[in-house]
Each structure stands twice: as C-alpha cells, then as structure tokens.
Amino acid sequence: xxxxxxxxxxxxxxxxxxxxxxxxxxxxxxxxxxxxxxxxxxxxxxxxxxxxxxxxxxxxxxxxxxxxxxxxxxxxxxxxxxxxxxxxxxxxxxxxxxxxxxxxxxxxxxxxxxxxxxxxxxxxxxxxxxxxxxxxxxxxxxxxxxxxxxxxxxxxxxxxxxxxxxxxxxxxxxxxxxxxxxxxxxxxxxxxxxxxxxxxxxxxxxxxxxxxxxxxx
Amino acid sequence: xxxxxxxxxxxxxxxxxxxxxxxxxxxxxxxxxxxxxxxxxxxxxxxxxxxxxxxxxxxxxxxxxxxxxxxxxxxxxxxxxxxxxxxxxxxxxxxxxxxxxxxxxxxxxxxxxxxxxxxxxxxxxxxxxxxxxxxxxxxxxxxxxxxxxxxxxxxxxxxxxxxxxxxxxxxxxxxxxxxxxxxxxxxxxxxxxxxxxxxxxxxxxxxxxxxxxxxxxxxxxxxxxxxxxxxxxxxxxxxxxxxxxxxxxxxxxxxxxxxxxxxxxxxxxxxxxxxxxxxxxxxxxxxxxxxxxxxxxxxxxxxxxxxxxxxxxxxxxxxxxxxxxxxxxxxxxxxxxxxxxxxxx
Numbered sequence: 283x284x285x286x287x288x289x290x291x292x293x294x295x296x297x298x299x300x301x302x303x304x305x306x307x308x309x310x311x312x313x314x315x316x317x318x319x320x321x322x323x324x325x326x327x328x329x330x331x332x333x334x335x336x337x338x339x340x341x342x343x344x345x346x347x348x349x350x351x352x353x354x355x356x357x358x359x360x361x362x363x364x365x366x367x368x369x370x371x372x373x374x375x376x377x378x379x380x381x382x383x384x385x386x387x388x389x390x391x392x393x394x395x396x397x398x399x400x401x402x403x404x405x406x407x408x409x410x411x412x413x414x415x416x417x418x419x420x421x422x423x424x425x426x427x428x429x430x431x432x433x434x435x436x437x438x439x440x441x442x443x444x445x446x447x448x449x450x451x452x453x454x455x456x457x458x459x460x461x462x463x464x465x466x467x468x469x470x471x472x473x474x475x476x477x478x479x480x481x482x483x484x485x486x487x488x489x490x491x492x493x494x495x496x497x498x499x
Numbered sequence: 500x501x502x503x504x505x506x507x508x509x510x511x512x513x514x515x516x517x518x519x520x521x522x523x524x525x526x527x528x529x530x531x532x533x534x535x536x537x538x539x540x541x542x543x544x545x546x547x548x549x550x551x552x553x554x555x556x557x558x559x560x561x562x563x564x565x566x567x568x569x570x571x572x573x574x575x576x577x578x579x580x581x582x583x584x585x586x587x588x589x590x591x592x593x594x595x596x597x598x599x600x601x602x603x604x605x606x607x608x609x610x611x612x613x614x615x616x617x618x619x620x621x622x623x624x625x626x627x628x629x630x631x632x633x634x635x636x637x638x639x640x641x642x643x644x645x646x647x648x649x650x651x652x653x654x655x656x657x658x659x660x661x662x663x664x665x666x667x668x669x670x671x672x673x674x675x676x677x678x679x680x681x682x683x684x685x686x687x688x689x690x691x692x693x694x695x696x697x698x699x700x701x702x703x704x705x706x707x708x709x710x711x712x713x714x715x716x717x718x719x720x721x722x723x724x725x726x727x728x729x730x731x732x733x734x735x736x737x738x739x740x741x742x743x744x745x746x747x748x749x750x751x752x753x754x755x756x757x758x759x760x761x762x763x764x765x766x767x768x769x770x771x772x773x774x775x776x777x778x779x780x781x782x783x784x785x786x787x788x789x790x791x792x793x794x795x796x797x798x799x800x801x802x803x804x805x806x807x808x809x810x811x812x813x814x815x816x817x818x819x820x821x822x823x824x825x826x827x828x829x830x831x832x833x834x835x836x837x838x839x840x841x842x843x844x
Contacts, residue, residue, distance in 0.1 A: 378725060436753075436754070436756070473802050474791075475806075476807055
C-alpha cells in the first residue's frame with residue numbers, strides 16, 4: 283500500500299511538472315547523440331570459476347532519445363563494440379593455472395577480439411536536482427561471425443538487462459556508468475571431471491563508463 | 500668344474516651387459532657428440548629403459564656412456580639460476596645457455612619440455628636413429644639424413660618454423676614434424692595419424708554446403724595443471740576429451756556452436772605420466788585409460804571428460820606428454836547418425 287501511494291505521488295509530481303512546462307514540451311524533439319563507452323566484461327559462471335576472465339570492452343555509435351514526459355525518456359543506441367582479447371592464464375608448454383571445466387573460458391577470452399553490435403532499449407528517469415538520470419532496460423547483443431575461429435561467442439545473439447546513471451557535465455555532454463547483466467547462457471557444458479558429473483553455465487557481465495555528445499538538436 | 504661354471508657365468512654376465520649397452524652408442528663428431536640408436540628396435544629398447552629410470556639411474560646411464568644429455572645440461576643451467584642477482588646477469592645467463600633455455604614472459608623455459616627427449620638428446624637437442632639425425636626444438640622435431648647433418652646444424656630453426664607455420668615452406672633435405680601442440684595436418688580429418696599433445700578430428704555433415712550444415716569435433720588434449728602450496732609447486736598431468744557441436748546459419752553460411760544431444764563411445768588412449776614411489780621419487784609410467792561411453796543429459800554445445808592421470812609431482816618441471824595412442828568416436832543429433840573417428844598412434 284505504501285509503495286502504491288509513493289508510486290501515485292511520483293507520477294502526480296511528473297504530471298504537475300508536465301502541465302507547468304506544457305509550452306516547452308511541445309518543442310521537445312528527438313535527441314541524437316554520439317556515444318563512446320569504455321569498460322570491461324567478465325564471465326559469470328555456475329559453478330564459480332577461479333577467475334572472472336575480465337577483458338576490456340568498448341562501444342561506439344549513435345544514440346537517440348525520445349522524451350515521453352518531462353521526467354521520462356525512452357532511448358536506444360546502435361553500437362559497434364569489441365571484447366578485446368586478454369592475456370591467457372593457461373599458456374602452452376607451461377602448467378595451467380585455470381583447471382577444468384574452465385579451460386574453454388580462458389581460451390575464448392584470450393584467442394582473439396570478439397566484435398559485436400548492440401541495440402539497447404532504455405527507460406530513463408531524469409531527477410530534477412541533482413541533474414542525474416537513472417535508467418534501466420534491455421539490451422540485445424549480436425556477436426559477429428568468424429568462420430576461421432568458431433567459439434561460443436561467434437555468430438550468436440544475447441539478451442542482457444541494463445541499468446545505469448548519467449550526469450550532464452556540459453550543455454551537450456554527459457557522462458555515465460552502466461552495468462550489463464547477461465540473461466542468456468552463452469556457454470553450457472556438461473560432462474565429468476575426475477569421475478564427478480559437472481555442468482557449467484556461463485553468462486556475460488559488463489561494466490562501463492561512457493561519454494555521450496549531443497549532435498542534434 | 501667350479502672354475503668352469505664361474506667362467507661360463509662370467510661370460511654370460513658380460514654378454515648380457517653388452518647386449519644391454521648395445522641399445523645405443525655414442526656418435527662422436529669433431530665438435531660434439533650425440534646418442535646414436537643403431538635401428539628402430541634399439542631406439543624402442545632405449546626408450547623403454549630410459550622411461551623407467553630415476554634421476555640417479557639416468558646419471559649413471561650417462562656416465563657409463565660418457566654422454567652428456569640435454570637433461571644434464573639443463574640441470575647445470577638451473578643450478579646457476581639461483582646465483583642470478585640482476586637483469587644483466589639474467590640476460591647473460593640466457594645467452595650462455597641459449598641451447599637449452601629461453602625466456603618466455605619472465606619465465607625461464609627449457610627448449611625441450613618432454614622428459615624423454617631431454618634424456619636422449621644432447622645439449623643441442625640432437626640424437627641419431629639409424630642414418631637419421633633428429634633435433635628437438637620446442638614443439639617440433641627436425642630430421643635429416645646423416646650426410647646432411649651440417650644443414651641441420653646451420654639451419655635457422657626459428658626462421659624455419661616461421662616459414663612452415665606462415666607459408667607452409669619446408670627447408671631442403673629437412674623433414675619437420677610436430678611433437679606437441681596442435682598439429683594442423685591432423686585436424687579436420689576423420690582419421691589422423693601422428694599423436695601429439697593436442698589432437699582433433701571432425702565430421703562435416705554437408706546438407707546444402709551452407710544452411711543447416713553440421714559438424715561434430717572430437718578433441719583430445721594432454722596438459723598440466725599447476726598449483727602452489729606451502730610444500731612447493733605441484734604439477735598434475737591431465738587429459739581432456741571434448742566433443743563440440745556446431746552448425747551453419749543461412750546468413751552468409753557462418754558457423755556457430757549450438758545446443759544439441761552429443762554422444763561419445765569407444766574412447767581409449769595410452770599416455771605417459773608419473774607415479775609416486777614410496778621413497779618420494781617419481782617414475783614415468785604408461786597409463787592405459789578407457790573413457791566411459793556417455794551422452795549429454797540435456798542439449799549442450801559441449802560434452803567433456805577430464806581426468807587426472809597418475810600422481811601429481813612436487814617441485815619438478817614436467818610438461819604435457821603426447822599421447823602414445825588414441826582412439827575415439829563421437830556424434831551429435833544433427834549429423835545424421837555419422838560418427839567422427841579420431842585415431843592416432
């Protein structure tokens with residue numbers, strides 16, 4: 283009940299503010315901006331692995347934002363990105379420090395750069411003061427094909443939950459941070475290790491900081 | 500009569516001793532020496548003997564022949580490591596011992612990592628079988644006829660490997676084979692030949708040469724898991740046998756891994772690993788392993804069998820052993836009842 287009252291209050295404030303800025307709202311247009319994000323991604327495993335196999339990632343591309351009220355926006359992006367290859371823990375000719383069943387994760391993280399395109403759909407709430415924006419949404423990521431080196435991050439789609447916050451540091455410039463929580467199991471393996479049944483499930487997780495520059499209007 | 504028995508006994512003993520030492524002789528060249536096995540039978544005999552020897556026995560075996568092995572040269576170099584204080588000393592040390600050591604990402608690594616070859620090769624990594632001289636270098640063995648020995652000694656090995664890997668070019672009069680790592684020539688075949696540490700075969704089910712083509716890949720890998728404890732560094736030999744399923748999408752015919760029902764059967768292999776004697780020493784031993792038949796319980800990309808082979812070894816630099824022999828079959832639901840067969844010896 284308490285949360286229902288809070289929710290009603292929350293939307294009433296937004297409606298009141300929308301009425302007050304009615305004239306302004308008519309002028310609202312679609313914002314187009316360019317986006318550059320830098321961060322790192324990890325494998326989230328069940329059972330847990332001795333490492334998260336962190337790799338650097340980047341994303342860049344156009345972003346659009348459509349205001350739906352004075353406080354709410356829907357935004358999306360069309361991004362090209364890469365999960366950059368990292369140094370392998372297990373090295374040929376040396377003792378492996380990552381044991382089974384995680385050998386494949388080390389190999390995939392260190393074999394090559396994995397490129398992807400990504401289309402998130404985000405619902406954003408803009409706080410009046412401080413001018414922080416909080417948002418959450420879903421993300422579709424498609425890992426690019428590569429016939430010369432097919433692994434579990436090759437030619438396949440993935441869905442993530444996405445949440446983050448942003449802050450405008452200038453009229454046309456904002457910075458932010460976000461977290462991707464993969465809901466697709468990108469890798470599943472079953473078998474036996476030393477005679478004991480083993481099932482491995484792997485999803486992606488990513489953190490990133492970004493800068494967004496408004497191009498239009 | 501007793502005297503005659505003594506003489507006969509002595510004669511037989513000398514004959515037995517001679518027959519044992521005839522497995523190999525020392526081939527002395529002008530500037531270096533190496534172990535020479537007279538033929539393939541002598542080579543097999545020598546290997547059998549060397550594999551069961553501990554360090555002390557190997558030292559005596561070398562002493563009897565007046566032979567200095569790669570193993571001994573390596574041990575001398577390792578003894579020197581403890582005295583190194585600075586980066587300059589390390590560089591000078593590597594330069595002095597470059598025949599047996601190299602620096603890999605701050606780690607001092609032996610040029611030959613397989614103990615068997617360390618025992619039979621000389622400091623330059625060479626040994627002779629019949630009229631062929633072999634040189635072990637990293638994952639490769641270079642072989643020449645005896646009369647082309649100087650070709651081998653003067654060969655720029657690093658350049659020859661780069662030419663082979665990048666352009667498929669081989670030097671004249673030199674045969675190059677891979678003894679560990681992925682053998683590109685043995686992968687993507689229904690039946691492969693030479694056993695290495697990492698072997699693979701695949702069956703390609705061609706539905707349309709694009710959409711819905713399927714592939715099943717059977718891979719076997721020998722590797723070492725490293726761990727540290729208060730006692731020191733432990734190394735455990737392991738073998739992993741994996742089956743992976745993939746299919747091809749209609750869009751540009753690109754491949755991807757996919758969840759399906761995977762099956763393996765009749766997998767068995769032989770490999771050398773270590774067994775721990777009661778006195779704390781380790782000896783090399785052949786392990787013959789049968790992998791249980793199995794299938795995935797739920798749809799999966801990947802069916803794994805991974806097992807520790809033999810004892811784990813404390814504070815000794817051991818490396819992954821190539822399979823002595825391997826046979827196995829695998830399939831998945833999408834390849835129309837066909838089985839990939841991986842076979843090497």
